Amino acid sequence: MxxxxxxxxxxxxxxxxxxxxxxxxxxxxxxxxxxxxxxxxxxxxxxxxxxxxxxxxxxxxxxxxxxxxxxxxxxxxxxxxxxxxxxxxxxxxxxxxxxxxxxxxxxxxxxxxxxxxxxxxxxxxxxxxxxxxxxxxxxxxxxxxxxxxxxxxxxxxxxxxxxxxxxxxxxxxxNVYGPGQKTTAYYTSVINHFVNRLRNGEPPVIDGKGEQSMDFIxxxxxxxxxxxxxxxxxxxxxxxxGTGIDTSIADLARILIDAVGADVEPVFNPRDVLVSRRAADVQRAKEVLGFEHTISVRDGMTDLIRNGG
Missing domain, CATH: 3.40.50.720 (NAD(P)-binding Rossmann-like Domain)
Structure with a gap:
């Protein structure tokens, strides 16, 4: 080399x-x-x-x-x-x-x-x-x-x-996340918004039913x-x-509630939301690169919250 x-x-x-x-x-x-x-x-x-x-x-x-x-x-x-x-x-x-x-x-x-x-x-x-x-x-x-x-x-x-x-x-x-990330990306601002509310003892507020999903890697x-x-x-x-797993906004809220250790339930704000969902087909990554994800969303998000991002 x-x-x-x-x-x-x-x-x-x-x-x-x-x-x-x-x-x-x-x-x-x-x-x-x-x-x-x-x-x-x-x-x-x-x-x-x-x-x-x-x-x-x-x-x-x-x-x-x-x-x-x-x-x-x-x-x-x-x-x-x-x-x-x-x-x-x-x-x-x-x-x-x-x-x-x-x-x-x-x-x-x-x-x-x-x-x-x-x-x-x-x-x-x-x-x-x-x-x-x-x-x-x-x-x-x-x-x-x-x-x-x-x-x-x-x-x-x-x-x-x-x-x-x-x-x-x-x-x-x-949807990339992890330590050192700037908070400007839409989905990281969702994470930050939820976490800030949880740390203030307030429940996360979710638009619609929280069905929008992302593949967090x-x-x-x-x-x-x-x-x-x-x-x-x-x-x-x-x-x-990606991970191949679509994590809904509602699931994300519950993961973050557990990570912060808050005793709250998410609040749903009923309104029409364009539900977009994302999950990667990960087969080619395995075949071409020998790549599979090693950090689950629950472990990665929990680590991010507990170690201050």
């Missing part, structure tokens, strides 16, 4: 900071390429001191900077993106960072002949699923600029595979999947990364 260096866009972010230590354990050097808009400078600084991590404080929108910084790298992980909420508020910035950024990174990786590129795609490429579990070959119906850019990213990877032999894996992450497992994708024998496919 002495000469294996991973070029890691967005490596200073929430998921990246869980992946980097795993890469170092496996003997990779890591070159983080991040504009540090949301990155954790202190945490990155500590990693840089170890000697096997470097930080390039730069933006994926600048193709020349990406090409230059990727020189000498054997592998690429591309996680830099604007979040789903922000993409609706500012579609221009979203297209700029997510679409132009995707293309800059993929084109540079193809030019430089890297061994493997791992792309953070998203379960949101499916839109509202017609059936559960959601399989990689199901019809895609991305609804926001963020989701559209993730789907386009997968298509662009196919283009550079055909044109230049680029070897890639696109990981369709489901712990960031530790997400990080493991990225390392497996970097090294898998099979490639050039999108792969769902």
């Amino acid at each position: 002495a000469d294996k260096t991973v070029f890691f866009t967005g490596g200073a972010g929430f998921i990246g900071m869980h992946v980097v230590p795993m890469l170092l354990e496996r003997g990779y050097k890591v070159r983080i390429f991040d504009n540090m808009f949301r990155g954790d400078r202190d945490a990155v600084g500590r990693l840089v001191e170890s000697g096997d991590v470097e930080l390039i404080d730069q933006d994926v929108r600048y193709g020349g900077a990406v090409q230059q910084a990727m020189k000498g790298c054997s592998h690429v992980i591309h996680f830099a993106a604007v979040s789903i909420n922000k993409s609706q508020a500012d579609p221009y910035e979203s297209m700029d960072i997510n679409m132009v950024g995707n293309h800059n990174v993929f084109a540079a990786a193809a030019d430089q002949g890297v061994e493997r590129l791992v792309f953070a795609s998203s379960a949101s490429v499916y839109g509202d699923p017609e059936k559960l579990p959601m399989h990689e070959d199901d019809r895609l119906s991305p609804l926001t600029p963020y989701c559209i850019s993730k789907r386009a990213g997968e298509d662009l990877l196919g283009f550079y595979q055909r044109r230049a032999g680029l070897s890639w894996v696109a990981l369709r992450f489901f 712990h960031v530790h497992d997400i990080a493991r999947s990225a390392v497996l994708a970097l090294e898998s024998e099979r490639a050039n496919v999108p792969v769902n990364i």
